[in-house]
Amino acid sequence: xxxxILTFKAQVIKMPTIQQLQSTAQxxxxxxxxxxxxxxxDGCHVLFEEKPRDLPNGVNPQDxxxxxxxxxxxxxxxxxxxxxxxxxxHRWAGRKxxxxxxxxxxxxxxxxxxxxxxxxxxxxxxxxxxSPFLMKPFKVNEAAGDPLKRLFNRRLxxxxxxxxxxxxxxxxxxxxxxxxxxxxxxLARDIILATAILHNLSIYWNEELPDDGDDNRDxxxxxxxxxPIQEExxxxxxxxxxxxxxxMLNMPV
Numbered sequence: 001x002x003x004x005i006l007t008f009k010a011q012v013i014k015m016p017t018i019q020q021l022q023s024t025a026q027x028x029x030x031x032x033x034x035x036x037x038x039x040x041x042d043g044c045h046v047l048f049e050e051k052p053r054d055l056p057n058g059v060n061p062q063d064x065x066x067x068x069x070x071x072x073x074x075x076x077x078x079x080x081x082x083x084x085x086x087x088x089x090h091r092w093a094g095r096k097x098x099x100x101x102x103x104x105x106x107x108x109x110x111x112x113x114x115x116x117x118x119x120x121x122x123x124x125x126x127x128x129x130x131s132p133f134l135m136k137p138f139k140v141n142e143a144a145g146d147p148l149k150r151l152f153n154r155r156l157x158x159x160x161x162x163x164x165x166x167x168x169x170x171x172x173x174x175x176x177x178x179x180x181x182x183x184x185x186x187l188a189r190d191i192i193l194a195t196a197i198l199h200n201l202s203i204y205w206n207e208e209l210p211d212d213g214d215d216n217r218d219x220x221x222x223x224x225x226x227x228p229i230q231e232e233x234x235x236x237x238x239x240x241x242x243x244x245x246x247x248m249l250n251m252p253v
Contacts, residue, residue: 005194012200015086021120024080032155033252038120039080040163043098045072046178046192054184066094076101079167084200090192098127123160130240152248170209171199
């Protein structure tokens with residue numbers, strides 16, 4: 001059954017059209033008064049109940065040991081205001097940082113190669129590297145003495161929560177199996193993707209969300225980005241910071 005569901009991936013989990021991005025961006029601007037945000041990104045740890053099994057040769061189970069003091073698969077999604085999962089990367093062991101998953105993802109290359117008319121900002125939390133395509137909040141010490149930066153952070157947080165964090169909550173409520181997965185690693189990855197496909201189908205079909213009173217959203221923990229920062233990365237970050245400043249200064253108060 002899981003393998004059969006996976007055959008629908010290309011039809012169900014897919015990047016939006018320009019018209020869909022425009023609709024999302026307009027909705028987000030109306031609600032949060034920040035322009036041109038068409039999607040959001042976040043990472044979530046799908047926890048194993050025990051040490052991962054059936055790993056390829058050369059893969060150490062300890063690579064799956066994550067900051068939650070458990071074995072996990074780090075799963076990255078890109079979502080929108082409809083609660084749809086537009087892209088999922090579930091290849092990574094729990095030890096891998098969200099920023100590294102993003103840097104290696106096909107979604108990054110896809111978004112950064114979009115034509116000018118389709119360049120919508122991707123909302124992210126502090127774990128991700130800022131760029132002209134990805135907007136993250138100002139650091140706490142930057143915003144402490146600046147009411148405008150705090151306002152920007154609050155609006156970005158609301159926008160990002162709606163388009164990414166809430167999706168994880170609804171996804172886990174609908175499919176409790178991914179709260180603590182019990183299967184061998186290859187099947188576990190298949191189940192993660194299959195439930196994401198079913199999640200999107202449930203939205204297309206207007207299915208009601210099960211009412212268990214607990215969306216089990218994992219708390220957001222900010223980690224520093226590790227490793228040396230090259231000159232090119234510094235330039236990208238600086239361009240993103242300048243763009244964020246312009247967005248902040250031009251947003252209505």
